[in-house]
Structures are given as C-alpha cells and as structure tokens.
Amino acid sequence: MKKIGLSIFFLLLTIAPTLIFKSKETRFATNNEVEILKKIDSVKIEIRDDNYKISLGKKHLVSNDKVEIENFIKSNLEYMRNSKIYIIGSSETTFSKTKPIFDVLKKYDLMNFKLVTN
Structure with missing residues (x-):
C-alpha cells in the first residue's frame, strides 16, 4: 500500500x-497545450462555454459576437496568415459551437489550423 x-x-x-x-x-494541461501556450508568435482561439477568446501576440479579443470576431480576424489577417493557428476547446465542445469560427477562417482562407483539446 x-x-x-x-x-x-x-x-x-x-x-x-x-x-x-x-x-x-x-x-x-497536456504537454501539447503547454507548448502552445508558450508560443508568443502563434494565434490561439479558445472556445469557451459562453464566449471565444482570440489571442494574437499581445492583442486579445473576448467576445461571442460573430461580427466582432470576423472584424478582429479581418483587421489582423496578415498576422494570422504568417502564424500557426491553434483552436483550443474542451473534449465536450460541439461542432455547432465551433462552426462560427470555422466559417470565418474558411471565408478568409485561413485553413492552416490545428485543433487542440484540453
């Protein structure tokens, strides 16, 4: 014992x-997630229960409004194209919760992302 x-x-x-x-x-945290959180030059999109958080270096947006998220991504498009994009969500996150993010990323041809569960 x-x-x-x-x-x-x-x-x-x-x-x-x-x-x-x-x-x-x-x-x-998984080892993968710890490494992602340390990367300053990457784009992190966190899918939370009640909103989304987008982190681009020192810029952050916390919102649940699709238009506001799209405007933020549109204004930082060049930075996002040159960075690795990580979409972070829990294992219980549904497709309907992530669909608004996927739609915006697809619209601006930012399909170079990785999905990470926490």
Missing part, C-alpha cells in the same frame, strides 16, 4: 509544474 501511495505522490510531483489554474477549477 505504501508503494502505491509513494508512486502516486512522485507522479504528482512530476506533473505538478504543468498545472493550469482556470477560473474555479484546476486541470492538468
């Missing part, structure tokens, strides 16, 4: 640095 407890303890020590604190819950 002590061996199992020690194994779990050491496992937690090795993955503790990748903890991400998010609102009221704590979750473990």
